[in-house]
Amino acid sequence: MGEEVKRTTYNRAHRREYRRKVRLCLDVFETMLAQSRFECDRPLTGMEIECNLVDGDYQPAMSNRVVLDAIADPAYQNELGAYNIEFNVPPRPLAGHTALDLEEDVRASLNVAETKANSGGAHIVMIGILPTLMPEHLSDGWMSESTRYTALNDSIFTARGEDIPINISGPEPLNWQAASIAPESACTSIQLHLQVGAENFAANWNAAQVLAGAQLALGANSPYFFGHELWAETRIELFAQSTDTRPEELKTQGVRPRVWFGERWITSVLDLFKENVRYFPSLLPEVSDEDPLAELAAGRTPHLSELRLHNGTVYRWNRPVYDVVDGQPHLRLENRVLPAGPTVIDMLANSAFYYGTLRSLSEADQPLWTQMSFPAAHANFLAAARHGIDARLHWPGVGEVSAPELVLKTLLPMAHEGLRRWGVDAEVRDRFLGVIEGRARAGRNGASWQVSTVHALQNGGMDRPAALTEMLRRYCEHMHANEPVHTWD
Template sequence: MGEEVERTEYSRAHRREYRRKVQLCLDVFETMLAQSSFEFERPLTGMEIECNLVDSDYQPAMSNSEVLRSIADPAYQTELGAYNIEFNVPPRPLPGRAALELESDVRASLNAAEKKANSQGAHIVMIGILPTLMPEHLAGEWMSESTRYQALNDSIFVARGEDIQIDIAGPERLSLQTASIAPESACTSMQLHLQVSPADFAKYWNAAQVLAGPQLALGANSPYFFGHELWAETRIELFTQATDTRPDELKTQGVRPRVWFGERWITSIFDLFEENVRYFPSLLPEMSDEDPVAELAEGRTPKLAELRLHNGTIYRWNRPVYDVVDGRPHLRVENRVLPAGPTVVDMMANSAFYYGVLRTLSEEDRPLWTKMSFSAAHQNFLEAAQHGMDARLYWPGMGEVTPDELVLRQLIPLAREGLRGWGVADEVADRYLGVIEGRAKTGRNGAVWQVETVRALQERGMARPKALAEMLRLYCERMHSNEPVHTWDISS
């Protein structure tokens, strides 16, 4: 859920002082990049899975406080909506059979959490957007109990000065106004972390940006919001609009959105933090007592709390992370592209594909991002979000290509090579890349299965709301089977 804050209102003097402190942190960070010893010798991966809670009728269950008390595991935390929880998977090394052990551990943990949730009349669902969520569910007490979330909501609307317009085109266009950031709570993702050295950060981030379009086309799992069929991965556009601090006039001026793909390839992690400070005013100007200059001078590792908090309110799809563990600083690329679900094996396959391709792309003598414009990578990302497996993507050396052709001809071999480079066992690569291959060959990801199932149910005479609930029931059955989504049928 991010760092908690202590207040929901901030004075003008407080904001001015916070800006000064953030700039000071940035200066210290620049010095650290040149001088400090960062932890990276044993690359670790991490995963966060955001989940939804539903009741016995597969409607949103606003009961995360009760469910979390019952689960009683610090790995599970609140998220923005009272019907959301987040599962933080402890960091692991990549090599050997670690991923198979991780899959087993994640399934066991989620199964145990599901049993505890059942005792509170709830079920846990891993899906990009809960398809049964409707406007009336977000009209009452929808927000988790957290000063941070209330402060974030208030700061966004103070900055914006008016209600937020949600307008998403698609097969069934949705247009509405909202007086809170409640629609953002619908967006549940899985986040992948990779610890890297300062010297390697830029090439890994650039590679992640290149990969974002194909990654999203393969993994789309959010076709419905408020009962409307919209994008294959509606979460991308919904998250962008639901947290937008810009009224129309600022958009017209070219002011950047806080949910941001970026606008250029980088040469250092510093580029991203410097952009954050230069372009984005604070949303949560919470101050710490730390003097980062003094900490560094004393030979200690500064926490840079203000810079980290500021970074946490700028929602890049591939976000830079600075953190301190056991007194040692480290850097991570946080990949926020993918939705949650459909199954643990699907998410593990998405992870293996990502880490494998990322390794190979980042080590090429002539990197792919030197052969394509940044705007082409951004366009791929938006095209994949809208159309999923039906997208048309640009790829150097291939021109415009479909995701299945790109994945089968180019990316799976790159992923296999990269996993070998990480020291991942062949049986791990075979299991997870086999899932990716199956998805590419069938053209069926979570979004495709959801839409096909709802259409089949409606053709049998079900109204849309009932069809969405029944589809979600079938989805949950199959989610617990841990059979990959491309093998799912659509019969009841």
Template sequence: MGEDVSSTSYTREQRQRYREKVRQNLDVFERMLTTSSFEFDRPLTGMEIELNLVDSAYQPTMTNADVLETIADPDYQTELGQYNIELNVNPRPLPGKAALELEDDLRRSLNRAESMANRTGAHIVMIGILPTLMPEHFTTEWMSANARYAALNEAIFAARGEDLWIDLEGPTGEGLATYADSIAPESACTSVQLHLQVQPQEFAAHWNAAQALSSIQLAVGANSPYFFGKQLWHESRVEIFQQATDTRAEELKNQGVRPRVWFGERWITSIFDLFEENVRYYPALLPETSDEDPVALLEAGEAPQLAELRLHNGTVYRWNRPIYDIVGGRPHLRVENRVLPAGPTIIDCLANSAFYYGVVRMLAESDRPIWTRMSFAAAEENFRQAARRGIESRVYWPGFGEVPTDELVLRHLLPLAHEGLDRWGVAPEVRDRFLGVLEDRCRQGRNGASWQIACVDALEERGKDRPTALRGMLERYVEGMHSNEPVHTWPLP
């Protein structure tokens, strides 16, 4: 959800003060990277899962306040749309059988949450974009009652000075072109976010590795082919998210001003590079200042919160975001991987996670790092092609040239994932269970997006119109989601 704020509008003096404080935070952070001790006694992983709420007709229901009150679990929090909630998974170590325990814990937690949500007439759906979401759902009150969301909406439109333009065409020719007078389309984009705690000197290697791998994650994990009733990209969430938070008018785009949702433009040598870019390129959206004196705290031997720098970082939506945090008085650093869509099942999510953690470990520790053999522009183009075509995409990979993504995974990246999980100390039965799901998915060429498309196609061939086919598909999707059987095994109508 991000840090809370206290206002939805700010004065010029507040903005100037905030800029000064962010720059001071950045200077202190630079000092900390060379002088401070960061927590890394036991590297932890974490996960956040964004979820959708639907009614008995599989239409979005704007009832997250009632659902959260009924669930009454602090792990479940509000999200941007009233039809969204978020599940925050407590950090835990990777080694051993922790992932099997996590699978059981997540299924138990979601089953309970679903049962409680049912009391309010709602059902929980774990999917990249809710396919029954239509423009008319945003014509009434849709935003969660949280000052941060209202402030973001106000700030983005104040910066743009005009409505948002959502424009996207899918590989099959279906397209969407429409204006939006709020950031409502952003709420459609629900994801799984993976966290990996790293040491300062190892951050750049892990971030670069995550950037290189992000296209493959998108391709094999795509689960967002429909938006506003149109079949668009296999992972439409990528482009919708960028366009729905774009603070740039057309003239600023033409000048090369960077979007807030950003792949990046270069490989890095330090985590500092990313925070420095944030400060240099992006004006404040939520200029709230604290009373903390970070210099005094650092000189007293304490870890400062750097609240302004962290708040600013939270309004730059990198697909792999740098995180500075304080736990128990000690600072630590994390790579927050924001690439994956939510769903389709817990086992699919954990298969995607195991693949990520395994391959990133190997790429980061490679003697010949992939980022020394592939241009950043090639990595970005891979990312875009994977978002468009999902598991059917082709990508460039050093040593293979242009290759089908599923072939690259099966021939090269899955063996790396196995070895990487071994290096993490993951139990063989855990490794084999989750990576086996990914292997079978690639062999069959079917992930969440391709299953959704095939299901809708089958229903339309039976004479169903698009809205009826989407509803029928979502009903079958929810059955599959609750079965926890991998999506590539789901039947089609």
């Protein structure tokens, strides 16, 4: 959920002092980079899985407080919506058969959480957008109890000065006016973390941006919102619009959006933090007591609270993270591209594909981003969000190619080689990348399964709401069976 804040409103003095502290933190961060204070001898990976809660009729259950009390595990936290929870998977290395242990651990933890949620009449669903969510669910009582979320909502609407229009194209275009950031709560994702050395950060971020289109085409799982069939991964556009602080005039002037793919390749992690400070005003100007210069001079590791909080309100699809663990500073690359679900094995297959391909791309002798324009990478990302596994993507040396063909002929070999370099056992590579191969050959991911199932149910006589509910019921059965989505009926 991000770090909690102390207040919901801020005055001019708060904003002025916060701006000063953010810039001071940025200067200290730059000094730390120059002093090579970031070590990464044993890189760790981490994962956050955002989930939805439904009742026995597969409608949104606004009960995360009750569910979290029942689960009673600090690995589970609330998220923006009262029908959302987040599961934080403890960090671990990639090498060996770790991923097989991870699959077992994640399934066991989620099964325990599901059983405890059931005691209050709720069920946990891993899906990009809950297909039974309707406008009436987001009118009252939708927000989790959190000062941070209240402050964030107020700050975004203070910046805009008007309601947020939600206009999304697709087979059944949606036009709606949002009086709060409630639509953002519909967007649930899996976030993949990778600890990265400062000297390798730019190559990994650039590689992740190159990969984002193919990654999303494979993993799309959010075709419905408010009963409308929209993009294969509607979550991408919905999240962008629902947190947009810009009225139309500022969009016309070219002001950057808070949900941002970026606009250029980088040469250092510092480039991203400088962009944050240069382009984005504060949303949560919470000022800490830390003097980062004094901490650095004393030989201690500054937490850079203002810089971290500001970074947390710029929603990059591949985001830099500065953190301090056991007194040691480190950098992480947070990949926010993928939706949650459909199953644990699908999510771990997506993560294996990401980590493996990222390793190969970032270590290539001729980096792909020197052969590809940044707008082309962004266009791939948007094409994948719109069309999912049916997207056609641009790739250097190949030209325009279907997403499955790009995966099968070009990216899967890279993923295998990258995981081998990570020291991942052959058995693990074969299990998870075999899922990716099967998905590409079948041309079926979560989004295409959802759409084909709803169409079949409607052709059989159901109306749209009933078809969405029945599709979600079947989805949940498959989710618990943990069979990859490309094998579902």
